[in-house]
Amino acid sequence: MAAPRGPRSARGEAAAGFVAALGKAARALALYDPSNSLVRQFLVEYRSRASSALLGGPLALDVQPFELTVAGEAIYREEDRERSIAFRLFRDGVRRITVEPDVPWGELVGLLEPLAVHLAGIEGGERDLATDLADARFTRIDVQAVAGFAPEEDDPEPTAPRGPGAEPSRLPADFDTPFPLLPAPGPIAWRPLPPEAIAGLAALDGPQAVAGDALRIAAALLAEAERGAVSPPEVARFLGELRDFVLADGALGPLAALAELVARQPAGPLRDGVLRALGDRRVLAAALAELPPGVGELTAEAARVVPLAPAAAALDLLADEGDPARRRLLLSIAAGRLPGDAAEVVARLPALAAGDARVLFRAVGAHAPAHAASACAALLEHPDLALRLEGVQALAGAEGELPVARLLPLLAAPEEELRIAVADLLARRGDDTAFPALAAAVEAPAPPSRLEAAALGRALAQVHPARAAELFGRWLERRRGLLLGRSSSRRDELRRWAAVAGLGAHPAADAGARIEEVAASADGELRRHCAATLARRRQEGFHG
Amino acid sequence: MDDLAEAQARLGRALARARAGAERGLGERVREAGERFLQGFVGLLRLSRVHAADNRAFEAPAAELAAVLSSLIAGAGPVRMVAVEEQVYVNDLRVRPAARSGHALAGELKPHNTGGLTFHAPLDAASLRRLVAALAAPPAPVRPRSSLAARLAGERLGSVELVGIHRYGPGEGAGGAVALEPTAVLEELLALADAGWGDLAAGRVIDPAALRRGVSRLLEVGVGAPALWARPAGGQGHAAHAVEVTVIALLVGGSAGLSPGALQDLGAAALIHDAGYLLASAAGGGGGLARHALDGARLAMRQRGFSAAKVRRLRAILEHHRDHADPAGRPSALGAILRIAEDYTNLIRLYGAKVTRAEALGAMARAGGTLYDPVLVQALVNGLGLHPPGSLVEIDDGRTGRVVGPARSPDLWDRPLVRILEPSTGRPTDDTVDLAVRGRIWRNLPG
Numbered sequence: 001m002a003a004p005r006g007p008r009s010a011r012g013e014a015a016a017g018f019v020a021a022l023g024k025a026a027r028a029l030a031l032y033d034p035s036n037s038l039v040r041q042f043l044v045e046y047r048s049r050a051s052s053a054l055l056g057g058p059l060a061l062d063v064q065p066f067e068l069t070v071a072g073e074a075i076y077r078e079e080d081r082e083r084s085i086a087f088r089l090f091r092d093g094v095r096r097i098t099v100e101p102d103v104p105w106g107e108l109v110g111l112l113e114p115l116a117v118h119l120a121g122i123e124g125g126e127r128d129l130a131t132d133l134a135d136a137r138f139t140r141i142d143v144q145a146v147a148g149f150a151p152e153e154d155d156p157e158p159t160a161p162r163g164p165g166a167e168p169s170r171l172p173a174d175f176d177t178p179f180p181l182l183p184a185p186g187p188i189a190w191r192p193l194p195p196e197a198i199a200g201l202a203a204l205d206g207p208q209a210v211a212g213d214a215l216r217i218a219a220a221l222l223a224e225a226e227r228g229a230v231s232p233p234e235v236a237r238f239l240g241e242l243r244d245f246v247l248a249d250g251a252l253g254p255l256a257a258l259a260e261l262v263a264r265q266p267a268g269p270l271r272d273g274v275l276r277a278l279g280d281r282r283v284l285a286a287a288l289a290e291l292p293p294g295v296g297e298l299t300a301e302a303a304r305v306v307p308l309a310p311a312a313a314a315l316d317l318l319a320d321e322g323d324p325a326r327r328r329l330l331l332s333i334a335a336g337r338l339p340g341d342a343a344e345v346v347a348r349l350p351a352l353a354a355g356d357a358r359v360l361f362r363a364v365g366a367h368a369p370a371h372a373a374s375a376c377a378a379l380l381e382h383p384d385l386a387l388r389l390e391g392v393q394a395l396a397g398a399e400g401e402l403p404v405a406r407l408l409p410l411l412a413a414p415e416e417e418l419r420i421a422v423a424d425l426l427a428r429r430g431d432d433t434a435f436p437a438l439a440a441a442v443e444a445p446a447p448p449s450r451l452e453a454a455a456l457g458r459a460l461a462q463v464h465p466a467r468a469a470e471l472f473g474r475w476l477e478r479r480r481g482l483l484l485g486r487s488s489s490r491r492d493e494l495r496r497w498a499a500v501a502g503l504g505a506h507p508a509a510d511a512g513a514r515i516e517e518v519a520a521s522a523d524g525e526l527r528r529h530c531a532a533t534l535a536r537r538r539q540e541g542f543h544g
Numbered sequence: 545m546d547d548l549a550e551a552q553a554r555l556g557r558a559l560a561r562a563r564a565g566a567e568r569g570l571g572e573r574v575r576e577a578g579e580r581f582l583q584g585f586v587g588l589l590r591l592s593r594v595h596a597a598d599n600r601a602f603e604a605p606a607a608e609l610a611a612v613l614s615s616l617i618a619g620a621g622p623v624r625m626v627a628v629e630e631q632v633y634v635n636d637l638r639v640r641p642a643a644r645s646g647h648a649l650a651g652e653l654k655p656h657n658t659g660g661l662t663f664h665a666p667l668d669a670a671s672l673r674r675l676v677a678a679l680a681a682p683p684a685p686v687r688p689r690s691s692l693a694a695r696l697a698g699e700r701l702g703s704v705e706l707v708g709i710h711r712y713g714p715g716e717g718a719g720g721a722v723a724l725e726p727t728a729v730l731e732e733l734l735a736l737a738d739a740g741w742g743d744l745a746a747g748r749v750i751d752p753a754a755l756r757r758g759v760s761r762l763l764e765v766g767v768g769a770p771a772l773w774a775r776p777a778g779g780q781g782h783a784a785h786a787v788e789v790t791v792i793a794l795l796v797g798g799s800a801g802l803s804p805g806a807l808q809d810l811g812a813a814a815l816i817h818d819a820g821y822l823l824a825s826a827a828g829g830g831g832g833l834a835r836h837a838l839d840g841a842r843l844a845m846r847q848r849g850f851s852a853a854k855v856r857r858l859r860a861i862l863e864h865h866r867d868h869a870d871p872a873g874r875p876s877a878l879g880a881i882l883r884i885a886e887d888y889t890n891l892i893r894l895y896g897a898k899v900t901r902a903e904a905l906g907a908m909a910r911a912g913g914t915l916y917d918p919v920l921v922q923a924l925v926n927g928l929g930l931h932p933p934g935s936l937v938e939i940d941d942g943r944t945g946r947v948v949g950p951a952r953s954p955d956l957w958d959r960p961l962v963r964i965l966e967p968s969t970g971r972p973t974d975d976t977v978d979l980a981v982r983g984r985i986w987r988n989l990p991g
Binding site: 202229 | 547548549551552553554555556557558559560561562563564628631633636637638657687689690708709710711712752753756757760764781782785799800801802803804805806808818821832833835836838841842845849850851852853854855856858859862865867873876877886887890891894895899902903904905906907908909910911915919922923925926930951954957958
């Protein structure tokens with residue numbers, strides 16, 4: 001605001017403070033969430049400034065095009081039409097606003113409300129400020145407005161012809177016929193209208209009435225859509241707008257009524273599409289907003305709309321929810337969407353907190369078994385080791401193809417326990433595509449432990465026996481050569497270790513003989529490894 | 545929850561409701577495209593100073609500008625660009641003019657006594673070049689804006705409307721407030737009904753704010769003004785019908801105590817209530833009466849966003865032929881008022897030569913509770929009077945005349961003003977008899 005300069009009377013100063021606080025509060029509402037603490041501060045200031053300004057009696061603000069004045073004294077000036085409170089009021093025909101000293105806080109908020117909406121730059125509103133202020137039905141604020149206002153033209157000329165759109169379009173000659181049959185005329189007299197009937201008509205201004213009206217329109221449109229008279233996209237668009245409106249009001253009842261109305265329609269793409277569109281995170285947020293802290297039980301009204309919300313909405317809210325009771329509620333809502341929303345739940349598993357992911361992982365296994373394998377695979381990407389191990393273990397028993405490509409990066413995971421579990425899993429269910437990664441893991445810059453090398457060796461033998469035999473041969477050949485000279489390196493030792501373990505699991509009939517051959521020329525530990533491997537091989541039913 | 549938190553919640557709901565009524569991001573898009581349009585338009589105007597109109601230098605920028613205008617109109621409807629000194633507003637949103645574009649636009653338009661342009665339809669590149677050439681041409685010495693408008697119409701640029709140079713006067717009394725004349729308001733309403741109908745016929749959305757302003761002016765004049773009850777002389781047939789229905793609907797709505805906002809909703813709905821005939825007649829095959837209410841609502845649904853006003857309007861249009869005792873449910877209050885207003889208008893239009901207006905009203909009153917809401921039909925009776933406006937009456941001195949307005953008050957409900965007719969021609973004279981002062985009606989006549 002560009003406040004006029006120069007000395008002002010005490011009354012003018014107080015009035016300027018009031019208008020400035022009004023403007024700041026209105027603008028803050030455009031910038032911040034209304035529940036923000038800053039908005040609260042601005043409201044405190046607005047109330048305080050209003051009290052000060054009204055100490056001297058009623059405050060009459062005269063509205064000029066870019067100025068507000070009190071008893072002829074300018075207390076506000078802003079020439080930017082978009083920012084100016086004065087301009088908005090003047091343009092919409094408001095000429096004077098008089099606030100009485102005993103104005104209740106609710107009416108001061110009522111004065112701020114339309115200003116906030118109009119200054120927020122929300123496009124599409126069709127009511128002007130004068131109408132909004134008139135409809136507020138203030139008792140202690142008087143708003144004087146002119147309806148016939150039009151900006152002055154410097155040099156008027158006759159009205160220019162309007163553009164296209166004024167093409168003559170006629171009503172059909174028989175419009176609005178046949179006329180309904182009326183009874184014979186009866187006598188008429190002036191009679192007062194019953195006050196209760198008048199009150200009933202006035203009630204049509206409330207938000208509930210609007211929602212009710214909209215539901216009636218929705219019912220009519222759905223019926224017409226079923227007859228083919230209205231296209232499904234037209235209906236869907238209107239219902240989407242209606243959903244946004246009732247959600248903006250936090251009104252769950254009308255939303256539930258709308259959902260029930262749609263659900264009664266014959267099955268088909270329109271019904272299913274609209275029902276899907278009716279639910280989003282705002283539905284759940286509105287349902288949760290009704291719950292006191294620590295309560296995880298939905299109200300009866302909320303329970304009618306929560307089935308509309310998809311699992312994704314529950315999981316979105318879960319990310320920011322700190323209340324344990326609500327967290328449990330959100331998890332149960334997400335789990336309740338299985339198996340329908342299984343793909344969405346599975347996709348979210350890696351990003352969920354470990355405990356939440358475990359709950360939903362198990363829920364998927366129980367209620368959406370077809371998605372169990374992908375859930376296991378999703379767990380592999382979770383940062384929690386225990387969950388990743390659980391995922392690997394579950395994959396061993398899961399139906400369907402093993403997600404080998406998602407497992408291979410885990411061969412380079414920092415945790416040996418996990419690497420070994422993955423190698424074991426690949427040994428049991430892997431395919432030849434895993435062979436290069438397994439071999440590379442043996443050759444990794446940071447050499448594996450003997451335990452891990454053995455697991456890798458076994459996996460190599462299982463996923464590609466032919467290539468494994470050749471590789472093991474190379475690893476063992478090299479050792480033979482080295483035996484001629486000095487002692488072998490740690491890496492060579494681990495290769496041999498892996499090769500021996502691999503031969504132990506190799507399907508070739510001569511694998512046992514090959515191990516015995518290695519044992520014959522090996523030193524103490526390798527020899528013992530050969531013996532243990534042979535024993536295991538026999539135990540596992542290999543011959544030879 | 546303390547009163548501040550309650551206030552925050554209330555304000556939050558109000559903003560959320562308003563946002564639900566708005567098309568998301570529309571303002572941002574208008575501002576962004578508006579800036580590009582302004583820059584391009586001023587660029588073309590500058591080019592016209594150094595190049596002949598047929599120079600190829602215009603081709604690329606004109607084509608680009610045509611594309612920007614087309615996208616603006618597709619997203620926001622008619623585009624109104626107004627220059628106010630260095631500031632430029634596109635559909636009331638201030639755009640940031642680059643390199644003194646605002647001054648440049650104002651400077652180019654001012655010699656034509658023009659402050660802005662409204663583009664009602666997209667223009668192709670060639671049309672934009674003709675527009676720029678017209679603006680670059682020397683202004684006419686007298687009435688330059690009218691001359692420019694005539695030139696544009698001749699150049700097939702009638703979709704471009706020229707806006708005068710406006711300023712906001714110092715307020716009440718000194719300027720700005722238009723002295724409202726009932727006949728001028730009536731003409732404005734006819735034009736609005738015509739324009740609304742035309743917009744819908746052309747596939748555009750209506751401008752409900754303009755309709756509301758017109759209705760607001762009508763309410764300011766007061767629906768009791770006798771001039772409002774003369775049959776409208778101008779406008780298309782549909783517009784005259786719409787305005788007649790609007791005036792009667794507002795009379796009933798006012799009697800029924802509707803708020804100013806609800807009355808505006810009612811009036812705006814009344815002005816376009818029969819627009820569904822546009823679709824019904826386009827589809828052919830008859831059945832207009834059955835279909836037009838639904839089709840009218842579908843047309844009104846094209847307006848973007850969701851607001852209480854839109855919903856009231858939609859339901860009123862959808863249900864304006866529904867009976868009070870319809871087994872499927874009663875119409876909304878606004879729909880019920882429209883029904884009564886329209887049926888009264890139609891009854892006079894179709895049977896006025898055979899029955900008196902008082903008889904028409906008496907028949908409708910007896911249908912209260914079945915076809916009509918009994919309270920609202922009584923509001924109609926109270927509002928129109930024992931001798932409704934337009935009634936042909938014979939007064940006790942033997943002269944005939946027409947009742948010139950609705951009931952002035954409960955006390956004068958049966959004693960209207962009567963404009964005496966010339967016996968030989970039936971034309972109205974300047975002689976008006978106030979039956980509140982003298983005389984009485986001997987009998988009502990059809991016609």
